Structures are given as structure tokens and as C-alpha cells.
Amino acid sequence: MLTHSTLLGTPVVPGLVVGPVVVVRAEIDATAVAVFDASVLDEHAALAAYDVAVEAVAAGYEERATSASGAAAEVLVASAGLARDRGLRSAVRKHLRAGEDLLGALSGAVAQFVGIFTDMGGLMAERASDLRDIERRTLAHLVGVPEPGVVSPATPSVLVAEDLAPADTAGLDPRVVLALVTERGGPTSHTAIIARQLGIPCVVGVAGALDLSEGLDVLVDGTTGVVEVGADPVVADERVRADRARRAEVAAWSGPGATADGVPVKLVANVADPESSASAVQEPVEGVGLFRTELCFLNRTDEPDVDEQAAIYAEVLRPFAGQVVVVRTLDAGSDKPVAFATHVGEDNPALGVRGLRLSFGNPGLLARQLDAIRLAADDTGAEVWVMAPMVATVAEAADFAGQVRERGLKAGVMIEVPAAALLAHRMLEVVDFLSIGTNDLTQYTMAADRMATDLAHLTDSWQPAVLQLIAITAHAGQQAGKPVGVCGEAAADPLLACALVGMGVTSLSMAPAAVRAVGARLATVGAETCEEAAEAALAASDPAGARAAVLQVLDAGEGSAPA
Template sequence: MVTAHPAPGAALRGTPVVPGLGLGPVLLVRTEIDPDAVAAFAARPVPSEGREEEALALYDAAVAEVAAGFERRAEAGHGAAAEVLTASAGLARDKGLRSAVRKNLRASDSTGLLDALHAAVAQFVELFTQMGGLMAERATDLRDIERRLVAHLVGVPEPGVPTPSQPSVLVAEDLAPADTAGLDPSRVVALVTERGGPTSHTAIIARQLGIPCVVGTAGALGLADGVTVLVDGAAGSIEIGPDLDTAASRVEADRAERALVAAWAGPGATADGVPVKLLANVADGESAGKAAGEPVEGVGLFRTELCFLSRADEPSAAEQADIYAEVLTSFAGRYVVVRTLDAGSDKPVAFATHEGEENPALGVRGLRLSFDNPGLLGRQLDGIAEAARRVGTETWVMAPMVATVAEAADFAAQVRERGLKAGVMVEVPSAALLAHRMLEVVDFLSLGTNDLTQYTMAADRMATDLAHLTDPWQPAVLQLIAITAHAGRAAAKPVGVCGEAAADPLLACALVGMGVSSLSMAAAAVRPVGARLAQVTMAQCEEAAEAALAAADPAAARDAVRAIVG
């Protein structure tokens, strides 16, 4: 079959993830393993006696190599990339996957190791996909692990991204964490994937690396190797065979803009001096220490559950205090917003999460875990309060997945008993619609736009086919943000955004215009957002907010805001 390639002058569109322009030849990423090597391994005669033990010994050796490879890359990386690679190493060693391989080997004497592995992976991919959320994203990671295991078993190099011989645009169906984390931004000028959403691992790591990125791009694999394309990570467009002089001029202007971004040193404010607090999202003491060196006024989201993903037993309040104190110490003289356990769904914590839920994304997660286990929340609040007392850093505490005013009031009472400022996450549409009443019982609100978008649009945020719905620029999502921000202004209480929407410099302008008082994001995104806000007035932000709210769809909203703020 002859592949039809898009004609020069044509353009593809996807979901914009990391702004910036990248011009270069397409380098298609292929993940196939030499079929001859696979066939030769599968055809090997294996004695029936000791067959299972021999196969599992080969499997265990391959797992050890693959997991060690992930860990080496994690040690060389940092931030989100290191976290994702460490998680992949754990997934490769998963005992449940090994048990499934063993079960498949026992099912039939004719089942070879490669078939047993493939069937086991397929079983877990189906399970993860059904669970939705970030667990669905792990299906991509698992398929990548399978390819790497097969490569070791058949004796060929692990598949992965080739090293470009010249600055190139990588185009792939999707990229695994191990591939994305190892990219060299001087060689990879842009990323384009056919699958994936704005909160996929590819998107998160690309944002950290500062590589322009567009995901969910239908027809991307139809691009021919070597054809020159111009990728616009802000508009989500891929221009095929552009005029080289015009494209080069646009790229040069983009580089100048990036230089301004790199020079921005804070604090956050509009061009006419209206302050906007820019904050960092952190996961532990190490990430907090790195974020503290950026021009941020504090932490807007300390994801405490990420400290405990590998813990089988609940740490005591004293142990928790030691962990939290590491983060608070890095931000002495500033302030830290601590989120209580957002466990459940895609972030299973052994000592907290309910097992066997049919629909965990809509189940017992976040604050709901404390309904039948109040001691879980009480001990965490005790740990947070002790850390705050010990370090002296101003500490705010917020709960995830709050749906009713009564839940907010009960949580706030427990937080204030410990002398801390209380708030809640606005992730459930009901919380946004009742924001004015929520603010009667709490001190602040923080919009988690990832989940708010997912629940508002009834679309799994990891579903590639629904990426157009899980876009935070969706009019319905923007309306809920505006309602919440208006309630904050009326009550004279802070309303922040700590989801991925805060890291979009263009959307940040509209959010500030709506009345959002703080933006919290990955540390790498702070300078681009701060530099963009410094170039626009509050009046422009308010005009941008009105234009975005009036738009018919996300693309129209982006275009309207870009026309106002540049």
C-alpha cells in the first residue's frame, strides 16, 4: 500500500501543548523490532521439562535490564522526567505482570514466552484503559516496556528515538517516557504526536524540556521522512513545506521572544503593575529545593500523595511532619499551599485507596477517603501543622475533590483547629457553581483545571480521541473558571489556578483578566508565563477574558486572545 503524504502548503492541526516554533525536517520515530530476530527466537526448540522455569528466568533477566535502564535515565534526569522514569522501572518489575506471564505459559504447552508476555501486557493495557485518567496513560508506558523486554529477549537493541544528525522535528504515534526524557533540545526542535493529550507524559516532559510540542495530531504519521515542517506549539499547527525565508524569520522572532523569557526574573505582574502571584507545583523536598530557585512567590500545589506512592503502610503524623518540613524549609519567608491526599483513581496509595471500584475516577478519591476513615485526614493535618510550627513557613491547606459546601465547612473547621489557613480545590463543577457559598466557609479556592475540564466535559483527559474536549480552553470550562474567579473578587479572597492551564502563557492572560489572583505551575513554565504577563496591561487581560468567554470553541478562543495580547 502506498502512503498518501500531505502536500506541501498543507497544514495539520493538533492540540497545542508547549508554545514555541520549530522548523526542521521530519524524523519519523519507529518502534518496530527486527521481525527476523523475533521469528528466530520464537522458533527456538524449548524442552518441555523445565520450560516454565527457563522462560521465567529469561523474562526476569530482561526485566532487570529494562528496569535498570529506566533507573539510569532517571538518575541522569530531574523533575517530572525522573519521576516518570522511576515509575516505569517499577511498572517493569510489577509482580502482577510477571504472574500474568506465568499464568499464560501454564495455559498451554504451545504458548511461547513472547506470546505469553504479549497476552499479559494486553490484559493490563485493557485494565488501565478501562480505569481511565492517568492510569490510561500508563498503557502507553506498558507497551513501551513490552517492546524493550522483547528486544532484550531476542537479542537486539532496545527500540527508541534515533539521535538526529541535524536539528529535526520528531514525529511519532506516541512517545514513551524513556524516549521523551532523553531528548536533546538542541537536536529536537519540536515534537508532534498522533496520539496523546495535553496532560500525557510526553506533554509533561516536553514542557519541562521547553521543546515546542503538539499532540493528538491526526495524520501526523502520514508525513514523509525528511520533509520540512514548521511546528507552532502555541497554535497547534504543523505547516508542511513552508516558505523557508518566511519560516526562518518567524523562528528567529520566536528565539528573540524566548531570550526575553529567559531574562525575566519576577515578581509576577502585568505591564501596568497589577500583581499576579506566580507559584510552583512541587512533589517533595527535592523538587521544592529546585523550584525555590525560580522567581516564584511560593508553592501553589504541594502534591503530598506523590510522597507516598511506594508506601505500603501509612506513615505516622511525626514521619509525615519530617517529609512536609523539607518542602516548607525551601520556602521560608514565602508560603506553601499543601494539598491533602489526592489518592485514588490514577494515583493509588496502598494505605488509603479503595480497591475494586468500577469507576474510580468518579469514586472514593481525594477528600472522600476520609469519610469512612477520618483518622487518615486527621493524622495528615497533624503532620502538616507540626511541620508548619517547626519551620515557621506560612502554610495553607486545601482538600481535593470537594463537591458540597458542607464538605468544605467540615474540612475548614479541622484545618483551622490546627491554626492553618483552609481552602478547597475546585475540580468538581458543583464546587465552581457554588463558589460564592464555598468562600463563605473557606479562606481561598484553587482551580484544578485538569480534573475540572474532565468532569465538565465528561471526557477522560487521557483519551486521544477526546483531546478536543479535554482542552481547558473549552467555553464551558472557561465559564466555570470565570464564575469562581468572580466569587473570589466579590468575597475579597484569593482564587488561584494550579492545573496545567496555568502553564499556558496565552491562557494565563485571560485567567488573570477573569480575576484569578495566582497561577501555580511546573517551575519550568514560570518564566514564560511571567514574561508574557509583563507585556500586557490589566485592561488587555480583561479584554482577553471577555473574548475567550465569548468564543464558540477552543481554537476560536485562542485566536481571539492572541489577537489582543500578541
């Protein structure tokens, strides 16, 4: 076990803490598995037992979702759907008919789909870890033991794990979980996204994390990605106190977003449903930069008609009456299957018919959604802008914009495909605004699965190639005099946010819990310092170098803005 060392991972949620290690292991009681005799069950009885177990697992996810919100609730609802997946059940039945017992059939079916999802890469690989969690929980129900999961520490602690399942991460209590450190996962994994929403300092992809000694104090720096074992207690306490003071300043920040010299930066929220919208409006945000409409329909097998869609959208828009709400049309497909919209059986869904591409063969799907958005806008008084996901060509952007403007709304597109970023100036000839989705842009630019721990350094939004594409897009917006926002996870990183503003980004959309940290950081530096930070980031050769360079520029520039 490690007792004195410095480990390095990918920083996800900023914050500096010291606390004792609690190692989380997700094994099922081996004795209970060993004594369970699955051979006494015939195919019919085994499948019936499987159905009961997965229904219990799915119900558990849904119950947790009712007490969660935002990204946490979205992930849990999606996991419930995956647990009930008919394809997974068919695979279990196939293994049973091949002569395997129930436990072997469950393991074989999950392994089959994990392999398929992993080979697909991209967003689908995200589901591999979810499947493994479903397998563990289903196995627990079959052998008659409690579902595995994280037990809240008795005292404030640093949780260390190989990875954390969405259900575990969503239920964490920030009052006793000081920080998260995982060996697996990337900066846009489910663990990372939920940790950011909860505001828990988090570092992922930390090789050797499971070798940390239980109970040993570690210093976790969620800004640099450093996990320090055996740090000098006096120095560590001083650093933590300084960080606590900074957090107090963050908590006191009340908006609106602006640099120290008064250059406005719109800080807006990502929402997915009425609950997350009602919660977001309580934070110092100036509207919504991303309303993920597809997440309203993950459990629907039939397409709601225009009136029903309008009613659903209106519930989300109403808290932001009089403010801008950017609505994204269905980003269904890949890891977000919507039964009435997405294609089944694609070889590579992440590169397949998803987002706007769904409307190519089903134009009525988009037309009905746009009609519903128009009705919801009229009903609520929100200033609605509409954008399309997965746009790759100027022709696609122009056609979409035409349909949106026919309904009297502003039209934009997401920049997620490198081709769209490279043609941003031409995109802005046909649309009113752009919004950069850094999660997909990073994945597609770097050709790296965001769940592959070995590739976590590539799925980092600080990658030079990704930053170059963002800078190209932002510069196009400046030339055209049109807004360019960022709505991916990169917007929630206070350091990167400053560099993005320096590149010319005009708005940042994020989980509401991240808004104060970003706003407080921007308020400490002037626009010129942000531009210097952008130059430093773009000149770096790797993400770690970019972070260090930007941090140096910002620290030197704090308080230097003219009065």
C-alpha cells in the same frame, strides 16, 4: 509521504521552530523476535525470565528518574512501579498456564490491562501508553536486543512519533530536539507534561504526522498547533527570528508577576519532592502553589509515621521559608496508587475513592498527615496553606477546613469536580482559598479520556464549558475577597494565563520552567486587556476560536497599558 501541507493538532508548549523531520518508530527488531524460541521454556522458567526482564525495565526507569526532576521523575518512578505490578505478573502466569508461550503471555497480559485501563477512562487510561512501553522494553530484554527508544538526533531536528513513552520524553535534550509532534496524546498526557517542563515546543494529536517525509523541513507552531510543510523559507525564517527575539525577552524576565499596569499576579511553582523544590526556588517564583504530597510515597508499602512524614515535608518546604507553600493532601488513587492508602479493584478509580474520599473510611490517614504538615511548617518557617483534592460538596469542604484550622493553618479545597465549581461561592463561605485543577476539571466536565487522541479537542482547557466553570469560580473569589488560583496545566499557557487573570484568578501555579514565559507575557498587557481577553475566550464556540480571539486581543493590547 507528505511534502506540502498544513497539519493541525493541539498546541501544548508554545514556540516557533523550523527543522528537519526525524520520525521515531518504536518497533523491536522483528528478526530477533522471530528467532526467539519461547516454546522451550516451561511455566517456571518462563516466569523467571519475565521477572528478570521486568526488573531490568523497572531499574532502567528508576535510573532515568535519578537524572530527571519534577514531572519527568514522577512519571518514571510511577512507570517503574507499574512494571513490577503483581497484577500484571499474575496475568502473565495465567496466560502461561493456558498454554501460551512467554511472548504470547506477555502480549496477552498487557492487552488485558490496556483494555481494562482504557475502559476505565480518565486518568487510568493514561497508564495504557505506559503499559505498551513496558511491554516493548520487556520484550527487548527477553529476546536479547537493546530497549527501544529515541536516539538523540545528530543535528537539531523535529521529532515526529505516533506517541512518545515517558522514559523517552524525559531523556530528550532540548538543544537538539527543536520540537515534538505526535499523532496520539492530549494536552495533559505524560508527553505533554514533560515537554512543558523541558520547554520543548510541542503539538499533539496531529493526524497524518507519521506521513511526513524524513528529513523534510517543517514549521512547528506550538502556540497555534499548526505544523506547516513546505512553508516559504524566507517567511518561515522571519517568523522564527521574531519568535527567538520573544524568547530572549522571556529569558530576561525576572519577576515578580504583574500586568503591564502593575496589577500583581502571583506566579508560583508546582513541586513534588526536595529536588524539584530546590530547583524551583532558583526560578522567579513567589512560593509554591501545589506540593503534590502523594508523589513522595508512590514506592511505599507502609504509611510513614507522623515524624517521618514531617521530615519529608520539611525538606520540600525549607527552600521556601517565609513564603507561601500550598500543600495538597494525598491525591492518591486512580493513576497514582499508594499502597497504604488506595483501594484495590475499583471498577472506575477515576470516579472512585480517591483524594479526600480516602479519609472517609480512614480518618486517621488525614489526621496524621495534617499533624505532620503542621510540624513541618513549624520546623521550616514556611507559611503553609493546606488544600484537599476531589472535594465535591460544601459539607466535605467544611469538615476538612475545620481539621486544618485546628492545627493553625489556612484551609482550602481544589476545584476539580464541576459540582464544586458551581458551588464555589458556598465553598468560600467555609474555606480560605480555592485552587482550580484544570486537568481533572476538564476531564470531568467534558466526560473525555485525556489520552484518547480522537477526543483531544475535548480535553483542552480552552473548552468553553471549562472556561465558564473557571470564570464562575474566580468570580466567587472576587465577591468573597479570597484568593483563587489555578494549579493545572492551563496555568502554564501564556495566552490562557492572561485570560485567567482577566477572569479574576489571583495566582498561577506551574512547572518552574514555564514561569518566565507566563510572566513575560502578562507584563506586556494591562489588566483591562486581560479582561477583554477573558471575554473573548468565554464568547468563543471552540478552543481554536478562543485561542485565536485571545491572541488577537493580546496582540492589539500590547504596550497599551497606562504608564
